[in-house]
Amino acid sequence: MLLGGVILLASFVYLGILFAIAYYGDKRADAGRSIIANPVIYSLSLAVYATSWTFYGSIGRAAVNGVGFLPIYLGPTLMCALWWVVLRKMIRISKVHRITSIADFIAARYGKSALLGGLVTVIAVVGIIPYIALQLKAVSASFEILLQYPEVVMPPKGRAVALWRDTALYIALLLAAFTVLFGTRHLEATERHEGMVAAIAVESIVKLLAFLAAGIFVTFVVYDGFGDLFGRAAQLERTAPLMKFGDAAGASWTSLVLLSMMAILFLPRQFQVSVVENVNEGHVAKAIWLFPAYMLAINIFVLPITLAGLMHFPDGRIDADTFLLTLPMAHGQEALALFVFIGGLSAATGMVIVETIALSTMICNDLVMPVLLRWRALALVRRADLTGLLLTIRRGAIVVLMMLGYAYYRVAGEAYALVSLGLVSFAAVAQFAPAMLGGMYWKQGTRNGALVGLTLGFAVWGYTLLLPALAKSGWLPISLVDDGPLGIERLKPLALFGLAGLDDISHALFWSMLANVGGYVAVSMLGRQGIGERAQAQLFVDVFTRSDHAARPWRGSASVQEMMALIARFLGSARAGEAFAGYARQRGWTSAAEIQPDAELVCFSENLLAGAIGASSARVMVASVVKEEPLGMDEVLNILDEASQVLAYSHQLEQKSRELEAATAELRAANARLQELDRMKDDFISTVSHELRTPLTSIRAMSETLQAKPGMDEARRRQFISIIVKESERLTRLINQMLDLARLESGGADWHSAEVDLGELIEDAVSTTAALLRENAITLTVDLPPHPPMLRSDRDRLLQVLLNLISNAAKFCPRDGGRITIGLHVRPDVVQVDVSDNGVGIDAADQALIFEKFRQVGDTLTGKPQGTGLGLPISRQIVEHLGGKLWVVSAPGRGATFSFTLPLEAQAGPASVPAAHKTTSPS
Amino acid sequence: MALRNEHPQRLVALFALGCVLFSGTLLGMFGGEATVLGVPALYAYLFGAWAVLVALMALVVELHD
Numbered sequence: 001m002l003l004g005g006v007i008l009l010a011s012f013v014y015l016g017i018l019f020a021i022a023y024y025g026d027k028r029a030d031a032g033r034s035i036i037a038n039p040v041i042y043s044l045s046l047a048v049y050a051t052s053w054t055f056y057g058s059i060g061r062a063a064v065n066g067v068g069f070l071p072i073y074l075g076p077t078l079m080c081a082l083w084w085v086v087l088r089k090m091i092r093i094s095k096v097h098r099i100t101s102i103a104d105f106i107a108a109r110y111g112k113s114a115l116l117g118g119l120v121t122v123i124a125v126v127g128i129i130p131y132i133a134l135q136l137k138a139v140s141a142s143f144e145i146l147l148q149y150p151e152v153v154m155p156p157k158g159r160a161v162a163l164w165r166d167t168a169l170y171i172a173l174l175l176a177a178f179t180v181l182f183g184t185r186h187l188e189a190t191e192r193h194e195g196m197v198a199a200i201a202v203e204s205i206v207k208l209l210a211f212l213a214a215g216i217f218v219t220f221v222v223y224d225g226f227g228d229l230f231g232r233a234a235q236l237e238r239t240a241p242l243m244k245f246g247d248a249a250g251a252s253w254t255s256l257v258l259l260s261m262m263a264i265l266f267l268p269r270q271f272q273v274s275v276v277e278n279v280n281e282g283h284v285a286k287a288i289w290l291f292p293a294y295m296l297a298i299n300i301f302v303l304p305i306t307l308a309g310l311m312h313f314p315d316g317r318i319d320a321d322t323f324l325l326t327l328p329m330a331h332g333q334e335a336l337a338l339f340v341f342i343g344g345l346s347a348a349t350g351m352v353i354v355e356t357i358a359l360s361t362m363i364c365n366d367l368v369m370p371v372l373l374r375w376r377a378l379a380l381v382r383r384a385d386l387t388g389l390l391l392t393i394r395r396g397a398i399v400v401l402m403m404l405g406y407a408y409y410r411v412a413g414e415a416y417a418l419v420s421l422g423l424v425s426f427a428a429v430a431q432f433a434p435a436m437l438g439g440m441y442w443k444q445g446t447r448n449g450a451l452v453g454l455t456l457g458f459a460v461w462g463y464t465l466l467l468p469a470l471a472k473s474g475w476l477p478i479s480l481v482d483d484g485p486l487g488i489e490r491l492k493p494l495a496l497f498g499l500a501g502l503d504d505i506s507h508a509l510f511w512s513m514l515a516n517v518g519g520y521v522a523v524s525m526l527g528r529q530g531i532g533e534r535a536q537a538q539l540f541v542d543v544f545t546r547s548d549h550a551a552r553p554w555r556g557s558a559s560v561q562e563m564m565a566l567i568a569r570f571l572g573s574a575r576a577g578e579a580f581a582g583y584a585r586q587r588g589w590t591s592a593a594e595i596q597p598d599a600e601l602v603c604f605s606e607n608l609l610a611g612a613i614g615a616s617s618a619r620v621m622v623a624s625v626v627k628e629e630p631l632g633m634d635e636v637l638n639i640l641d642e643a644s645q646v647l648a649y650s651h652q653l654e655q656k657s658r659e660l661e662a663a664t665a666e667l668r669a670a671n672a673r674l675q676e677l678d679r680m681k682d683d684f685i686s687t688v689s690h691e692l693r694t695p696l697t698s699i700r701a702m703s704e705t706l707q708a709k710p711g712m713d714e715a716r717r718r719q720f721i722s723i724i725v726k727e728s729e730r731l732t733r734l735i736n737q738m739l740d741l742a743r744l745e746s747g748g749a750d751w752h753s754a755e756v757d758l759g760e761l762i763e764d765a766v767s768t769t770a771a772l773l774r775e776n777a778i779t780l781t782v783d784l785p786p787h788p789p790m791l792r793s794d795r796d797r798l799l800q801v802l803l804n805l806i807s808n809a810a811k812f813c814p815r816d817g818g819r820i821t822i823g824l825h826v827r828p829d830v831v832q833v834d835v836s837d838n839g840v841g842i843d844a845a846d847q848a849l850i851f852e853k854f855r856q857v858g859d860t861l862t863g864k865p866q867g868t869g870l871g872l873p874i875s876r877q878i879v880e881h882l883g884g885k886l887w888v889v890s891a892p893g894r895g896a897t898f899s900f901t902l903p904l905e906a907q908a909g910p911a912s913v914p915a916a917h918k919t920t921s922p923s
Numbered sequence: 924m925a926l927r928n929e930h931p932q933r934l935v936a937l938f939a940l941g942c943v944l945f946s947g948t949l950l951g952m953f954g955g956e957a958t959v960l961g962v963p964a965l966y967a968y969l970f971g972a973w974a975v976l977v978a979l980m981a982l983v984v985e986l987h988d
Contacts, residue, residue: 034963067969077973081938081980084931135971227961234956234963243963245950253947288934288980296973303966 004147007341014206014342015178015349018199021183025195036197037279039286045273047208048265049076050140051131051351053422055207056321056345058299060150062306063320066242071253073299075260077292086265088284089440093543097615099608101358102432103366104614107442108446109439109540110535114616117366119451120432123458125267125359125401127428127464132355132405133412134421135348136175140168142325142344146337149538152326154319163316166415168409175352183357184394193357197277200354203346208298210343213325215301217336218308222327226304233307238314242307249769255506259423262430268358269351352402354376360397365614368393373620386569390612410804412473418441421504424465431457434520440523443537449524457516460496464508468493560595562625567609570612570621579608647910656697684853689841691734691869695727702727737870741853744877751881756795757786758902762822765802769810776810778818788824789831797878798902801886804871805835805898812896830884831906836897842890850888851876875900929976937976944972 012227028035036042053072079086086115090105099105102124107117121168144155144167163169182196223229229559233239264270278284309323318326325344328336355655369390410423438445471481471493484492496505496511529537560580568576580592583604587595602622609618702720706712712720743749766782773780809820823834842850853873872886879886890896943949953965960967 067965069947070969074941074973077976078938078945080940081934081941084934225961227958230966232963234958243965245953245965250947250951253950257945285984288984289977292973292977292980296970300970332957494959916980 007143007146007338010338010342011345014345018202018349019181020180021196022199025198026185027195029192029194033900034194034279036194036201036277036689039280039283039899040290041198041201042278042283043195043287043290043294044204046270046287047204047294047298047351048200048269048354049202049267049291050207050295050347051422051900052135052348054298055211055347056138056142057134057325057422058079058302058320059306059309059323060321060675062242062302063310063323066244068252068256069301069302070299071256073292073295074259075257076264077295079261079264080288080292083284083288084837086437086440089543090265090271090283090436091278091281093440093540095281096543097539098611100276100611101365101614102266102268102436103362103704104610105271106432106435106439106450107366108610108615109536110435110445111530111536112619113447113451114366114370114620115639115684116364116450116454117614117616118370119458120361120368120435121359121455123428123431123454124362125404126458126466127425127431127461128268128355128359129404129425130400130412130421131425132352132401133409134406134425135352136168136172136409137421138321139223139348140166141319141322142341143171145322145325145410146329146341149334149337150332151226152313152318152330153774154317155320169406172402172406172706175349176356176399178349179353179356179398179402180395182353184360184391184398186895192277194277195834196353196357197273199272200350203350204294204638207343208294210339210346211298211301211324213336214328214343215305217331217333218327219301219304222308222331223304229304229307239307239310242303249496251470252503253508254654255503255509256423259426259430259505259509262433265428266432267355267426267434267603268362268429269354272354272358284496296403297684303614316528338339339882341576356398359401359770360394363397363401365473365612365617366389368397369613369617370620373617387572390570392746410470411475411688424469427465427505427508427512428458428461430509431516434513434517438520438524439537439540441541443534443541444524444525444529445520445537446524446529447533449520449522449813452515452523453518453520456519457512458501460512461508461513464493464496464511465504468504490769525530554744558599559625559690560592562598563597563601563622566621566625567605567608570609624749687853688777692731695731695734698727699724699731735868737874741870741877742873744874744881749881751794752796754792754795755794756791756798758798758824758833759784759793761795761798762788762802762824765799765806766822768799768803769806771821772807772810772856776813776818777816778800778810778820779823780806781819783821783823784823785826787871789826789830789904791904792904793882797882801831801875801900802835802879804875805900807897808871809837809896813837826904827901831904832899832901834897834899838895841892841894842888851886930983935978937979937983940979941976944976945969 058069103117103120106120107113114769118400208467325340435450469482471478508689584592584595606618606622702724819838825832851872876886879900884901886900947987
């Protein structure tokens with residue numbers, strides 16, 4: 001006989017052990033030596049998926065439709081294959097943004113929207129309550145059944161039990177107390193509960209062992225193995241149909257697979273253990289096969305136990321949901337029955353603890369805090385320490401959740417089997433799938449899209465699943481379900497718009513998903529994202545490719561003390577101090593005092609706070625101490641980044657095009673210059689050949705005459721020969737001068753720098769030309785200062801210039817009374833030499849021409865070439881090379897004065913005579 | 924443990940395989956009286972295929988080279 005006391009004692013001992021494990025786990029975590037940093041523990045903690053539903057409910061479902069219980073485990077198995085892609089991304093995003101719940105995840109993704117966070121929380125709470133009711137129902141039923149041992153009877157149905165005598169109420173209160181102790185002993189910045197995870201892993205082992213023990217007992221002790229059991233069941237009319245893939249299982253098969261695939265990702269407790277409590281992303285790899293293996297193991301004996309139960313209790317008095325417990329009881333297995341009860345308790349407590357902790361975090365961070373923080377009358381923003389308040393809210397939320405679960409159990413629990421209760425919850429959390437998956441993989445998903453999708457999906461879920469559940473329990477008129485509201489057939493909750501022939505769940509899933517996905521996608525595509533949303537969308541979708549939190553410029557101001565004080569109010573000053581010290585170390589500073597207030601600090605603080613109060617509230621709180629630009633930093637910077645890249649690119653393009661234009665202009669100029677040079681070369685050659693031909697023609701004419709007339713008289717012959725000699729000399733001179741000019745122009749001439757006495761030089765020139773002047777009866781006057789300066793210059797070249805100028809002057813002097821004056825003037829920095837004549841003078845228009853090659857003004861006047869026409873160009877070249885200038889001042893009929901200057905600083909050295917060092921010998 | 928680049932692809936392929944193995948259409952074929960070692964063919968197939976799928980996933984994840 002199992003007394004209530006024994007069962008209670010066993011239960012409390014078991015829960016005490018769990019609590020000890022959790023306590024030890026927390027202690028180790030505080031010491032930095034985690035006991036859960038291990039992929040096997042991680043996989044076992046994921047098995048919190050297997051609740052009373054799995055433990056008792058699967059058998060109940062199998063009794064109705066055979067393998068119809070399996071999609072709930074096959075769906076997650078399939079999803080596990082995608083975990084490395086999907087779950088790992090969720091984990092990475094959550095770690096980067098310190099996300100602690102599904103509500104936080106969705107709120108953060110869509111621009112840290114508090115409204116969205118609140119909506120998700122409401123959906124999660126309303127959706128999960130039937131699931132909690134399921135656990136209460138299972139535990140209280142199993143307790144009451146076990147209490148009757150050795151008799152096997154069902155607790156009486158449909159009898160209103162007084163509230164204070166209802167076991168389920170005490171179980172609900174007990175579980176609430178236990179969860180408060182487990183999950184909210186202190187406030188964690190990361191919302192991680194290592195001790196709880198350790199306890200959950202142990203619970204997973206216990207429930208698996210309990211189930212396997214009962215299964216092995218039934219299959220191998222009561223029956224003679226699988227063959228025997230199945231063989232006998234195949235004979236019976238009641239059990240034989242269960243071995244086929246019947247209509248009952250087939251109808252909802254695909255939708256249940258889909259539903260459970262979403263549930264394994266988006267149930268709040270699964271998100272808690274798989275994402276929030278994840279220590280290391282790498283642990284996901286082992287869980288990919290270990291978790292499905294666990295589900296496979298816990299399901300192996302479901303069908304044997306179902307069949308055995310149906311064969312043992314053929315009259316249907318015993319609820320199939322309880323076979324796991326009632327079969328050992330019926331065979332007198334006291335200890336095994338107690339073990340099974342403990343296993344069921346494990347399954348239920350595990351679920352309740354994790355689920356309510358996850359939901360309480362959501363309620364606190366996404367529902368209560370945003371309201372309280374915005375409620376100015378409370379002046380919460382200025383309260384010194386908020387850790388106590390946060391913990392109180394969470395504890396209150398846990399108790400309220402358990403009471404809501406209990407209320408639902410009282411209202412609707414009797415009318416439904418365990419699995420049906422759970423499936424309602426699955427369909428509710430499936431509403432998160434579009435916003436979550438879209439948020440992770442589709443950048444264009446908008447906040448409004450998510451709001452509309454979630455609202456529509458949730459409304460349809462409530463109408464097609466929750467409403468019928470309440471109606472069937474008698475809380476709403478059943479005519480609502482049978483005839484539709486106001487008798488409108490088309491609006492019947494279980495056959496919306498005439499969609500009949502589907503089971504409840506498939507029907508609800510179809511309509512709610514249609515509304516949800518349709519609303520989400522349509523509104524997202526029609527609307528536009530806010531700037532804040534856009535930035536978050538990129539951070540979420542590109543979480544693996546971005547290196548966010550890079551150093552960024554920041555326009556805002558914050559004080560580190562204020563920031564620290566803010567964090568301390570939510571986390572307590574010790575934890576805040578630790579966190580800031582850690583941040584300082586990470587940034588390479590020795591203490592928290594050295595922290596610089598920058599964008600990264602704001603980001604760090606916001607993340608830290610997000611762990612405690614959720615992303616949207618954290619943003620509000622941090623904004624209260626940071627004076628920031630009204631636009632979010634991320635988005636502004638993103639825009640700036642893009643804009644400045646485009647700008648820089650266009651700058652580059654403009655520069656390139658300017659460079660190209662400049663190069664083209666240069667090329668064009670060079671081309672024009674080349675053409676000009678080419679033309680000049682042609683001119684030059686034609687002029688030169690003309691100049692050469694004139695003397696050559698005379699020489700040839702004279703020579704031919706001499707050849708043709710050998711008998712020419714002596715005097716005439718001599719005259720001819722003298723002409724030939726003169727022309728030859730002229731030719732030679734011409735060629736010499738041309739060579740000279742060419743050398744000067746090309747810079748290849750030889751220069752010899754020496755001390756030159758200008759006075760002496762002029763005297764030399766005068767004496768050289770004395771014969772010429774005498775011949776033309778020209779009077780020469782030389783006007784020299786008493787001490788003519790000494791120059792460093794090329795004596796021979798200067799002499800050449802002087803001779804040229806004197807002979808030029810002589811040429812243009814009148815026959816009688818020709819006068820030439822040579823003057824020397826010393827100016828401050830130059831010395832000037834003037835050679836004046838009293839000749840015909842030069843017309844102003846011709847003054848520039850005479851310095852060009854082969855231009856002889858005199859020709860037109862005398863009609864006879866005198867000189868080569870190269871003298872002045874050569875002289876000018878020489879003077880300019882020596883650093884001076886050569887010019888003429890003249891008026892027709894009043895003579896001409898050719899002047900040149902030479903720089904006096906040429907005395908200092910040979911610098912102005914670049915070719916002075918040339919040592920090539922003169923040719 | 925970190926998975927190499929091709930591993931996610933193999934896992935996605937296994938996902939596709941699983942979708943086929945557990946599709947309602949395929950399961951409808953196991954309606955007969957046939958048994959495998961005394962276990963009805965439908966049960967034997969479902970649990971067998973499930974076990975094989977889990978084993979393949981374990982192989983992909985655990986075999987590093």
